[in-house]
Amino acid sequence: MSTPDDSAPALMVEAVDVHKSFGLVEVLKGITLSLRRGEVVCLLGPSGSGKSTFLRCINHLERMTSGRILVDGQLIGYHERGGGLYEMSGRELAMQRRDIGMVFQRFNLFAHHNVLANIAQAPMLNRGQSRQQALDRANALLKMVDLEGRGEAYPYQLSGGQQQRVAIARALAMDPKLMLFDEPTSALDPELVGEVLSVMRRLAAEGMTMLVVTHELGFARDVADRVVFMDQGVVVEEGPARDVLDHPRQERTQAFLRRMR
Amino acid sequence: MSPQRIVPARNWGQSILAAMLLVVVGLLVYMVGSSRHINWGAIPHYILDETILDGIKLTILFTVLSMVIAIVAGAVLAVMRLSPNFILSGFSSLYIWFFRGTPLLVQIIFWFNIQLFIPSIDIGPLHYETNAIVTAFVAALLALSLNEAAYMAEIMRGGLLAVDIGQHEAAKALGYTPAQAMLRIVFPQALRVIIPPIGNQTISMLKTTSLVSVVAAQDLLTRTQNIYAKNFLIIELLIVASIWYLVMTTVASGIQYIIEQHMAKSTHEKSTVWRAALRIMRAEGSGR
Ligand SMILES: Nc1ncnc2c1ncn2[C@@H]1O[C@H](COP(=O)(O)OP(=O)(O)O)[C@@H](O)[C@H]1O
Ligand SMILES: [Mg+2]
Numbered sequence: 215m216s217t218p219d220d221s222a223p224a225l226m227v228e229a230v231d232v233h234k235s236f237g238l239v240e241v242l243k244g245i246t247l248s249l250r251r252g253e254v255v256c257l258l259g260p261s262g263s264g265k266s267t268f269l270r271c272i273n274h275l276e277r278m279t280s281g282r283i284l285v286d287g288q289l290i291g292y293h294e295r296g297g298g299l300y301e302m303s304g305r306e307l308a309m310q311r312r313d314i315g316m317v318f319q320r321f322n323l324f325a326h327h328n329v330l331a332n333i334a335q336a337p338m339l340n341r342g343q344s345r346q347q348a349l350d351r352a353n354a355l356l357k358m359v360d361l362e363g364r365g366e367a368y369p370y371q372l373s374g375g376q377q378q379r380v381a382i383a384r385a386l387a388m389d390p391k392l393m394l395f396d397e398p399t400s401a402l403d404p405e406l407v408g409e410v411l412s413v414m415r416r417l418a419a420e421g422m423t424m425l426v427v428t429h430e431l432g433f434a435r436d437v438a439d440r441v442v443f444m445d446q447g448v449v450v451e452e453g454p455a456r457d458v459l460d461h462p463r464q465e466r467t468q469a470f471l472r473r474m475r
Numbered sequence: 476m477s478p479q480r481i482v483p484a485r486n487w488g489q490s491i492l493a494a495m496l497l498v499v500v501g502l503l504v505y506m507v508g509s510s511r512h513i514n515w516g517a518i519p520h521y522i523l524d525e526t527i528l529d530g531i532k533l534t535i536l537f538t539v540l541s542m543v544i545a546i547v548a549g550a551v552l553a554v555m556r557l558s559p560n561f562i563l564s565g566f567s568s569l570y571i572w573f574f575r576g577t578p579l580l581v582q583i584i585f586w587f588n589i590q591l592f593i594p595s596i597d598i599g600p601l602h603y604e605t606n607a608i609v610t611a612f613v614a615a616l617l618a619l620s621l622n623e624a625a626y627m628a629e630i631m632r633g634g635l636l637a638v639d640i641g642q643h644e645a646a647k648a649l650g651y652t653p654a655q656a657m658l659r660i661v662f663p664q665a666l667r668v669i670i671p672p673i674g675n676q677t678i679s680m681l682k683t684t685s686l687v688s689v690v691a692a693q694d695l696l697t698r699t700q701n702i703y704a705k706n707f708l709i710i711e712l713l714i715v716a717s718i719w720y721l722v723m724t725t726v727a728s729g730i731q732y733i734i735e736q737h738m739a740k741s742t743h744e745k746s747t748v749w750r751a752a753l754r755i756m757r758a759e760g761s762g763r
Contacts (some may be wrong), residue, residue, distance in 0.1 A: 260711040263642065273648055312650030316533040322645035326664050381645075388649060 222290065223287040226251045226392055226423040227272065232281035234267055241267050242278070243447040247394075254424045256434035256455065259444035260470055265427045268444070269394050272425070273314045274307055285314060286391050305344030312340055315393040319400050321377040323369040324385070329356070330365035333384045341388060348387070355383035359413050375406030386417075395426040418430050431474055435459050443467045517711040521702065522718065530698030531719055537684040541619035542677050548620065549627025553745035554657075556632050567628065572623035579685055582622055586614035587690040615687035615694075623680065630672045650747055667738060674731035681723045695719060 227249040234242040241264045244367065249255050257265050270276035272283055274291035276428035282299075283290045290310060292299035302310070325330050333355060334348035343351070356362055369377055378398055385393060397408040411433050418424055418437050428434060434441055435455050442452040443464070452466045462468045507513065521527060556567035574582070590605035597603075609617070638661050646656035688696040699716040703709045 222517075249564035275487065275644060275647060308647070308650045308652045308655075310650075311648055314648075316645075316648040318640050318641060318645065319649075322639070324642060324645065324660055324664075326667075339655055339659070340650050340652075384649070 222223055222251070223284075224250060225284070226253070226286055227425065228284040229268075229272070230282050231284060232268065233279045234264070234276060235279045240279075241447050242271070244281070245424060245444075245447075245449055247442060247449065247452075249423055249425060252421045252423055253439045254418045254422075254426065254437055255440045255442060256438040257425060257427045257442050257444060258429070258431075258434065258470070259450075263444045264447045265444055266396050268297070269316075269396050269425065269427055272392075272394060273311050273316055274302075275316075277301070285310070308340075312336075312388050313391045315388060317378070317381050317393065317395045318359045318384055319397040321369070321374070322379045323377050324381055325369055327368075328365065329361070329367050329369075329372075329380050331344070332369070332380060333387045336384070337387050351387060352383070355386055356380075358386075358416070359383045360409070373406060374402045375409045378402065382410075382413055389436065392423045392425070395424065395428070397427050397429070398420035399428065399430060429474065431459060431471070432449045445470070476587070510609060510615065512710075514708060514711055517708045518714055518718075521708075521712060521715045524702070524715075526698045526702060527695065527715060527719070530693065530695035531723070533693050534681065534684050534695040535723070537616060537619060537687065537692070538677065539681045540616055541623055541684075542673075542680055544616075544620035544675065545623035545627045548624035549631050552564060552624060552628035553631035556633060571625045571628055574622050575629075578603065579622050580684065580689065583615060583618040583687055583690055586618045587611060589614070611687075611690045611692045614690055615684075615692035619680070619684065619687065623676065626676060627673070630676070631669055633672075634669035635661060637668045638664045670738065671731075671735060674727075678724050678731065679728045681727060682720055685720075696751075 225248050227247070229245055229247045232242050232245040233240065238455060239454055243428065245264075245268050247255075247268075257269070259265050267276055271278045272285065272290065277291070282292075288310065289299075291307060292301055294300075323329075324335075327335065330349060330352050333352035334343075334345075337343040338345060338348045341348075353365060354360070356365060359382055361376060361379055361383070364372070364376065365381075369380070372380065382398075398414070399410050402410065407430070412429060414424070414426070414433070426433075426438070438455040441455045441458040443450045443458060443462070443466075445466050451458055451462060451467045458467065459471065462471055552567045552570060555563040556571070558564050558567075586609065589609050593605050595602060595604055596608065642660055642664060643656055646660040648745060651660065684694050685696040687694050691697050695716055699712045704710040
């Protein structure tokens with residue numbers, strides 16, 4: 215779907231030597247990672263290895279300690295002036311985040327809004343869409359995530375799988391260039407995982423650039439162009455999905471994959 | 476064949492206690508009712524007395540104004556308290572600590588006597604006698620509002636913290652500005668937690684306003700005292716005042732009940748936030 219023209223940078227995400235510490239504990243120890251336009255990358259790794267933290271640095275939900283992250287050629291979170299990085303204001307950060315969709319493990323649908331309002335509010339507020347435009351788009355997106363006609367429901371009335379599909383639709387309503395998924399199926403009952411993954415497959419097929427933290431190896435193998443394996447704050451191994459998953463070279467990757475089966 | 480009769484066990488201890496209670500309460504009522512020292516006729520005579528009714532108006536005015544000011548100031552204090560800026564949060568903590576840690580009665584007397592150390596207010600060429608500005612009414616209102624603001628700040632902080640952090644993060648990730656996230660996502664959800672204790676505080680405030688009678692702020696109790704200072708029908712007039720306080724708190728409780736029913740019926744009654752609201756509402760005392 216995306217049509218790279220000459221002026222647009224080839225890389226959608228370019229993270230260089232990203233460090234992040236919580237207090238004295240260094241959680242990310244220099245992550246360097248790029249995503250090409252339209253690429254789907256799955257980020258694997260044991261719990262606590264820093265996957266979520268890295269993902270949250272990409273839309274500056276987390277303030278990195280050092281390094282730099284560019285999305286579509288734009289430095290995220292900072293203005294560069296005279297060799298220094300100056301953090302952006304809340305409003306400027308908000309503007310950058312509008313181009314980066316994020317899907318959370320716990321869905322985080324707005325509990326006081328029904329499904330349509332969850333999806334339509336942000337584009338009405340910040341994309342200049344009229345009420346009618348935003349609602350039409352929301353209904354179209356609901357159809358795309360197989361939830362046609364559920365617009366009036368409140369989040370608590372939906373199953374986890376349905377909530378997560380609404381959350382995907384909500385993120386897509388802002389027309390993001392990039393989608394970040396943080397273990398989107400980990401909070402779901404096993405029988406509901408498939409419906410969410412199938413929506414994500416569809417999205418990948420349409421050419422969306424996606425960075426997906428997941429433990430679903432089948433999804434990674436089928437959908438990901440590349441797999442990145444992280445452990446203890448560093449990238450241990452990365453490469454084409456089948457290479458890494460079927461012939462892991464690093465000890466830690468092998469051990470992790472053995473445990474996953 | 477007729478079914479066998481089933482006789483539930485009788486709890487004799489409770490029955491005896493209940494009987495004793497009836498006797499004691501009955502005796503008390505008889506003692507008060509038959510007392511020759513109480514002029515019962517004075518009560519209906521004063522219940523609609525114009526002075527009393529004016530006092531009621533002022534008591535309600537004090538309650539409404541001080542609650543409105545306290546809610547606005549409390550919201551500001553709560554947001555400050557949660558701010559990462561330590562001067563803002565420190566100021567808010569100090570404010571809450573001070574106003575909750577000193578008696579309201581002392582605060583009322585303090586504001587009433589403020590001219591003792593600020594005799595006049597000069598703004599450029601303008602000169603005001605503090606006495607002329609800080610009347611008993613203003614002193615009473617200041618004390619009630621500033622004190623209540625400290626309690627409101629804590630209630631609102633609790634409400635804001637009760638909203639799942641994920642709600643705020645989702646709003647941020649979607650590109651809501653900080654103000655949009657607060658006003659459209661976090662605050663509306665915090666309201667469900669905040670409204671029940673605000674109701675409790677308002678009911679409590681109806682009674683608390685009686686403290687301003689120490690500076691003769693012309694509320695219901697001040698007027699009551701003014702009348703019995705002349706005719707010495709002390710008990711009778713206190714009964715009149717009590718009847719009116721009961722009427723006001725009962726009406727306010729009724730309004731609170733209706734609001735809470737309405738909130739419970741609204742579509743998202745089962746949301747976690749609403750469950751948290753119910754929990755806090757049940758646990759929350761008046762706080763004073
Ligand atoms: N806000 C935080 N404060 C302190 N430590 C944190 C915070 N968030 C994450 N961590 C720590 O950082 C490490 C990496 O966490 P995370 O990025 O969530 O890992 P993953 O998503 O790979 O499971 C963990 O040890 C976690 O305890
Ligand atoms: Mg995680």
